[in-house]
Amino acid sequence: MRGSAAVGWLAAIAVVGGLMARAGAGSPNSSPAEVVLSVTGKVPKPLSLDAEGFARLPRQTVRTAGHDGKEAVFEGVALHDVLRVAGLSLTADELRGPALEYYLVVEAADGYRAVFALPELSPAFTDRVVLLADRRDGKPLEGNEGHLRMIVPGEKRHGRWVRQVVRLKVGRD
Numbered sequence: 001m002r003g004s005a006a007v008g009w010l011a012a013i014a015v016v017g018g019l020m021a022r023a024g025a026g027s028p029n030s031s032p033a034e035v036v037l038s039v040t041g042k043v044p045k046p047l048s049l050d051a052e053g054f055a056r057l058p059r060q061t062v063r064t065a066g067h068d069g070k071e072a073v074f075e076g077v078a079l080h081d082v083l084r085v086a087g088l089s090l091t092a093d094e095l096r097g098p099a100l101e102y103y104l105v106v107e108a109a110d111g112y113r114a115v116f117a118l119p120e121l122s123p124a125f126t127d128r129v130v131l132l133a134d135r136r137d138g139k140p141l142e143g144n145e146g147h148l149r150m151i152v153p154g155e156k157r158h159g160r161w162v163r164q165v166v167r168l169k170v171g172r173d
Ligand SMILES: Nc1nc2c(c(=O)[nH]1)N[C@H]1C(S)=C(S)[C@@H](COP(=O)(O)O)O[C@H]1N2
Pocket: 066, 067, 068, 108, 109, 110, 112, 157, 158, 159, 160, 161, 162, 163, 164
């Protein structure tokens, strides 16, 4: 009885420790870390990430021209890598048949939204890397771009370069 109670406490401490580590709560004085991105909707593992959690995802760079016409190097996380952490795999094996009915809504803090079909984000379908960027030319994004913005290379217009991204929602009709 005593033994199992002790094990229970250890498990509880481990869980709380894990949660605090994930929230980035280092000292008793620090407030809970701010969620910068949530992934919701029809994904196996909905998730919320703070800036630290986002920074731990695999990173890539994309060189392309922004709306101002200037080439820049954008750094961040490929959309398919974010979705994989939420349990949604866009590999050739997974993204076939009924999986092709799903879409992604990228939502911004100002209410702006844009839709992507999953094959647009899948390395199995396209070499174009759609990025959720947090840096341009080595510096954090600034001004009205928010913490995260969409980088969608190769489009003639920049309407889907959503600024201030706060939520990715996977849906299906
Ligand atoms: N959150 C948010 N993102 C947005 C918009 C918006 O109104 N809100 N406008 C879009 C449009 S229509 C364009 S052309 C580009 C402009 O990008 P820029 O801010 O780098 O010039 O942002 C896109 N992203």
